[in-house]
Amino acid sequence: MATRRSGSRRSGPPKQPYHERVAERVIEALEAGTAPWVKPWKAGAAPGLPVNAITGKPYRGMNQVWLGMMRPAEGDPRWCTYKQAESVGAQVRRGEKGTVIQFWKTHEERAEEGAEGGRIRVRLERPRVFTAVVFHASQIDNLPAYTPPGSVVPGWQRDAHADWLIKASGAAIDHDQGDRAFYAPLTDRIHMPPPGAFASRETYYATLFHELGHWTGHESRLNRDILHPFRSIPYAREELRAELASMMMAAELGLAHDPGNHHAYIASWIEMLRDDPHEIFRASRDAQAISDYIVSPKRALEAEQSVAYEGPAEVVRTEAVARTPVPVARSAREAEGPSF
Structure with a gap:
């Protein structure tokens, strides 16, 4: 008969895998209506993308979603490791509990x-x-006080940025609907009500960026599997990707975020995550790719403008910029593109 060695530790319950812990917390947030992508916010009041307090780099994909959920205080999006805090003379308070994140190196x-x-x-x-x-x-x-980057962008400028990115996408958009918005994969066109049919210009942009998220799934772009029966689980998977991407883009652009009727998918999302906890990671990864695809012209233009201020230098254009049509300029200043 086998006996336990003297002094050996009693084995406790097996540690729950990371992806299951994250999925459980996401399900709890969905049930409570506090998941980041189902919480509306007004333009100019975006919660801010989680960023590293030392490097200033934004967290991406699932880490962005996860830290957005776990943030204990509004208004400050900064996170860092214990050693990073020490490197600038700051100190994590005794007894504070950290948040685990993952990085994938491909x-x-x-x-x-x-x-x-x-x-x-x-x-x-x-x-x-x-x-x-x-x-x-x-x-x-002892961490330096948080200073939001730049000043608050006025509403008209946010609209100009959104309009420029929509044109830069090259998407075919028809304002021919009364009360619904959708992307038609077979014709590769987005159908929208006219802007005046929305409660606000901000809601119009939030809806259009959601549909642009679906638009990126076309085989000529990010090539996702997007043809599924309405309200099926695969359909809900694509809705989750588009809504996460819409949230990411809204936060980066300072636009309003309004999940609207997408609350109807919460039950499907919960069922989906219970069946497969890895799905929230895959969805976040795809949502980040969607956001990158749509917003890349803005980032490339910012990089070019930064180089212009610093002096002549070779600028490597990304594929996203190469595909970007130049908006029709109404002035010499506009011909240079908006200042983001």
């Missing part, structure tokens, strides 16, 4: 054979997963 740089000093970026056969524990700024002492 590529790495390696020395190029036969090329002195040359390096190439190669895809890993198996992605590597790294975890980190981060703390919110409100859990850290």
Whole structure:
């Protein structure tokens, strides 16, 4: 008969996998109506993309969604690790509980054979997963006070930015509907009510960016599987991606976020996550790709404007900029594009 060794630790219940813990918390938030993408906000009052307090880089994909949910205090989007806080003379308060996040490494740089000093970026056969524990700024002492980046962008300028990005997408948009908005994959066109049919210009943009999210699924763009029966689970999966992407884009652009009728999908999303906890990670990954695809012209233009201020330098244009049609300019200033 086997006996336990003296002094050996009693084994406790197995630790719940990370993806299951995250999915459970997301389900709780969906049931309570507090998940970030089902909470509306007004233009100019976006909660802010979670960013690293030391590097200033925004968190992406599931980490963006997860930290947006776990933020203990509104108004400050900063997070960092214990060591990062120490590196600037700050200190995580004793007893504070950190939040676990994951990073996936799919590529790495390696020395190029036969090329002195040359390096190439190669895809890993198996992605590597790294975890980190981060703390919110409100859990850290001696961290510099948070200063929001730039001043509040006035409403007319947010509208101009949104209009420019919509044109830059190259999407075919027909304002031919009375009370519904949708993307038609077979004709590759977005159908919308006219802007005046919406309660506000902000709601119009929120709806259109949601439909642009679906539009990116076309085989000539991000090539997602988007043809499914209405209100089926696969249909709800695509709705989740479009709504997460809409939230990400709204936060980055300072637009209003209004989930509207997408509350109707909450039950399907909960069922979906209970059946497959990994789905929220896949959806967040795809939503980040959608947001990147739509917003990339803005980021590229910001980079070009920054280089222009710093002096002449070679600017590498991304594929997104190459596909971008130049909006018709009404003035010499507009011909340069909006200042984001």
